[in-house]
Amino acid sequence: MKGRISHSIETPSGKNSGYENFPVGSFLLPATLRPHVAIFYKFARTIDDIADNPNLDPNEKVHRLDGFEKAIIGTEKNNPLFETGHLMRESLKECQIQPKYCVDLISAFKQDAIKLRYKNWDDLMSYCSLSAAPVGRYLLDLHGGSKDGYGPSDALCKALQVINHIQDCQDDFNKLNRVYLPLDWMAAERISFEVLSKNYSIPGLRRVVFRLLDATEDLMQEARKLPSGLNDLRLSMESGAIIRIADRLIQKLRKDDPLVRRVELNKSEYFSCVSIGAISGFFQ
Structure with a gap:
């Protein structure tokens, strides 16, 4: 049965860059690129949190992740529920980086769901x-x-x-x-x-x-x-x-x-x- 997207698409776990084993967008990186790294981290954390939410069933997880994939590749550009995905798409476009990396991450987290x-x-x-x-x-x-x-x-x-x-x-x-x-x-x-x-x-x-x-x-x-x-x-x-x-x-x-x-x-x-x-x- 196909899940339904609710008004609360994102399910923040409370984890942030301090949870990671590695520095995220640290002062070591060029200042001009750190905002893009921050957007990428937020996107990755958002979709990871969906995959790791124990209160969502697998179909709902995959359905929400499908929405983020559409936002990344640009087939859905207006749905405000996927604002994090839209910001990521614009960042990729500005930096001339292919969307495949984000799509691969989404594929991994869909796999986590099932x-x-x-x-x-x-x-x-x-x-x-x-x-x-x-x-x-x-x-x-x-x-x-x-x-x-x-x-x-x-x-x-x-x-x-x-x-x-x-x-x-x-x-x-x-x-x-x-x-x-x-x-x-x-x-x-x-x-x-x-x-x-x-x-x-x-x-x-x-x-x-x-x-x-x-x-x-x-x-x-x-x-x-x-x-x-x-x-x-x-x-x-x-x-x-x-x-x-x-x-x-x-x-x-x-x-x-x-x-x-x-x-x-x-x-x-x-x-x-x-x-x-x-x-x-x-x-x-």
Whole structure:
């Protein structure tokens, strides 16, 4: 049954840029581009919040996301309920960036509405190609691209996505019955999804997390090439900071249990990573 769009299309979760693992539109980026980055972040957060709202059924989620897709590609330009999408479309037009990145994000969140399990690592990476890689590609295009193409950026964005999946694995299962941990790795450890509801990780789950972190480390090997290939120095500094943050989070997730508490950087760790990473990016 097709859902009906209500007068409250957006469902803000209360999450903002402070929730993210990485700086969003920080002072490191050119001042003239930060407003566009802010519009892109608001758009991405808006559609993500719809996909993650436990009070909406899958049909309603997809229907609302369809509305944002129409706003992005311009088949619907006047509906005020999709104002965030209209602002994003105008920003893309002004910056001469293709709408595909936003459409891919919408496709990822439609998938979130109806797909709750991932059979293996490759299946998860296919999802990340829609949910994470477009963010980096948008930023690259906005800042003049890279001599190395999109590969290092894709790798970094996918790594950040997997890190976030590990951080939020308990909430995703308890609130949405959604599990990003690969089914075949869970089966190899002979553990069920219900272990995600415990207040600590059993050994088998820890081994699955370590496999995810090992695979994420492989992505980071490619991601570390990113700063040196970028054509914009300020984006090189920002990417250097993000790489440092990702490396530190991987270290912490190997040590700390995400079922005991959300594993994240404290303020001192965060600013240390940003400072050291930005300097590293400057000298790439």
